[in-house]
Amino acid sequence: MLKQIDDLPGHVLGVHAKGNVTRQDIKTILEPAVNNLVKVYGGLNYILLAESSIWEYTTGAMFAYLFLILRYYTKWNKVAVVADDKGIQMFTSAFRFLIPGVSKRFRFVQMDKAIQWIAKKDH
Known part of the structure; x- marks a missing residue:
């Protein structure tokens, strides 16, 4: 399940993944939020914040996520992934080249640092 994180600066989109994540989650939660942020901030x-393990993402969710990344290829300024799951960390490392902006991984104990980094307007 995906849930948008509310208490972030307006130019930052935050999503919390917990439990099973499906294609429908990507289409109804993440995609509209990405569309809106691109319209407003460019x-x-x-x-x-990935509490889900890599095995809790359906194949449909993975493909929907990948297509969303590619659709907005030039729009990704900064991406922070907060996860302790080794599978999520490996997935984000493998697909880091798909995002032209800067991306960083953080562990859960570094959540405050991740939010500070993503909120800084240096890109």
Whole structure:
């Protein structure tokens, strides 16, 4: 399940993944939020708090996520992934080249640092 994180600066989109994440989650939660942020700010500063393990993402969710990344290829300014799951960390490392902006991984104990980094308007 995906849920948008509310208490972030307006130019930052935050999403919390917990439990099973499906294609429908990407289409109804993430995609509209990305569309809106691009319309308003022209770019994306995105933070993912991934409590879900990589095995809790359906194949449909993975493909929907990948297509969303590619659709907004030039709009990704900064991406922060906060996860302790090794699978999520490996996935984000493998697909880091798909995002032309800057991306960083953080562990859960570094959540405050991740929010400070993603909120800084340096891109």
